[in-house]
Amino acid sequence: MAKRYARLNWNSTSTYVSPDNLNKMDKGIDDCDNAIETLNTQVNTLNNNLMNESTKDFVVSDFSLSSIIQLDNCYAQRKGKHINLRLTFYNNAIIPYNTSIITLPQLYRPAKPVKTFFASNNSVINYATVGTDGTVKCDGDIAINVWSFIYISY
Secondary structure, eight states: OOOOOOOOOOOTTTOOOOHHHHHHHHHHHHHHHHHHHHHHHHHHHHHHHHHHSOEEEEEEOSEESSSSEEEOSEEEEEETTEEEEEEEEEESSOBOTTOEEEEOOGGGOOSSOEEEEEEETTSOEEEEEEOTTSEEEESSOBOSSEEEEEEEEO
8 A cells, every 4th residue: 555644743843833734634634544444445345255255065965875885964065265074974884995985076176185084983083085086085994884974174
């Protein structure tokens, strides 16, 4: 932002209270007030744009990926470039290392692979990777007959 006011450097012997000096000060105050109002309007416009930016949801509920994995109440939510992903799934057989749980649509894929840990109802911590191709893969074997919960933001 451009500098709006040049100080007069008042001094008791050479600077006089005069209409010119008071008008210069008054104009400086008015310019600053106008600049603040302009910035306030710009900030409000940016905030409104962010609030009105559409949220895109990809919802999967009660969906069988295979005879092994049952997804339940899952979603991916996109707000701008930010993604929230929640996967809840049940497996009735062991899910081997590097098995793809789901492939996310293009809009919900990370720019670089994202690793996360997740919990299962058998109190075991597991790891998963969300790849740039949209696949969500387990980084280890998942025990049989457990509910697993992945919550991640990227």
